[in-house]
Amino acid sequence: MPSRRELVAAAFALLLSQAAPARAEDSITLGLASPGPLADPVQVAVEEAKAQGLDVKIVEFSDWITPNVALANGDIDVNYYQHIPFLANANTARGMNLVSIGVGTSSKLGLYSKKYKSFAEIPDGATAAIANDPVNAGRGLVLLERAGLIKLKPDLDFKASVLDIVDNPRHLKIVQVVAQQLPRTLDDVDIAEGYAHLLKAYGADPNSALLFDPIQERYALQFVVKPGNPKIDLVKKFVAIYQTSPKVKQVLTDKFGDLIVPAW
Numbered sequence: 001m002p003s004r005r006e007l008v009a010a011a012f013a014l015l016l017s018q019a020a021p022a023r024a025e026d027s028i029t030l031g032l033a034s035p036g037p038l039a040d041p042v043q044v045a046v047e048e049a050k051a052q053g054l055d056v057k058i059v060e061f062s063d064w065i066t067p068n069v070a071l072a073n074g075d076i077d078v079n080y081y082q083h084i085p086f087l088a089n090a091n092t093a094r095g096m097n098l099v100s101i102g103v104g105t106s107s108k109l110g111l112y113s114k115k116y117k118s119f120a121e122i123p124d125g126a127t128a129a130i131a132n133d134p135v136n137a138g139r140g141l142v143l144l145e146r147a148g149l150i151k152l153k154p155d156l157d158f159k160a161s162v163l164d165i166v167d168n169p170r171h172l173k174i175v176q177v178v179a180q181q182l183p184r185t186l187d188d189v190d191i192a193e194g195y196a197h198l199l200k201a202y203g204a205d206p207n208s209a210l211l212f213d214p215i216q217e218r219y220a221l222q223f224v225v226k227p228g229n230p231k232i233d234l235v236k237k238f239v240a241i242y243q244t245s246p247k248v249k250q251v252l253t254d255k256f257g258d259l260i261v262p263a264w
Helices: 004-019 039-051 067-075 084-094 134-146 179-185 194-199 232-244 246-257
Strands: 027-032 055-060 078-084 098-101 105-106 109-112 127-131 166-167 174-177 191-195 211-213 222-225 258-261
Touching: 004 067, 004 258, 027 039, 027 222, 027 232, 039 232, 067 078, 067 084, 067 174, 067 222, 078 084, 078 109, 084 134, 098 191, 109 134, 109 194, 134 174, 134 211, 166 258, 179 191, 179 194, 191 194, 194 246, 211 222, 211 246, 222 232, 246 258
Parallel strands: 027 055, 027 078, 127 174, 127 191
Antiparallel strands: 078 222, 098 222, 105 258, 109 191, 109 211
């Protein structure tokens, strides 16, 4: 039976073989794990890169693990979806040595509810949904603590897990969900961690959070590469186009206001 690595490689070989032909020396493949509104600014940069002779093929992923596996395997040249703490955790967990080559956007993280308009209304035994990856789960728990709903062991920050809850006065039932699916839980849970671009992609109002975690530089999304890739200079060229394009900044402003902003 083929291994996971072999299956991923085969899938990408098929996908890339179906893409429009381009000269190898002036093309790169970029992996995204956040299709929808957050991908729109990237697409603007792709169009500008094409005008400058650089062909950028986009590959979309539906999870937050495979993009790094594909990058480590050499199936793509760069991915764009993760911040530094997430990358560090992924490198440690999977024995990879992927690195950031440039910064993209920073965003606010919120706690959302369709049922309640304040934390005071949240009842005993309510259900709270947070992300299921270690770093973003920790961020969700920190927000629940800031909201006064739980108390965590001190000084853990985003490294906290549900096992580090030392006080849960409202007996919250905490469920962990794939981050991209958190907006879907809002019809079923009492409160959920949420990301602006994912809320917007599901048609929810990203400005409606009961509490926002302010924008922090350490959570800025990164363009990530595998060291030694011969196309790193082309990736750098694309990152420079993304960062210097007025159209990219305008799309970000139009779609997200101050919820997602340039971090460069």
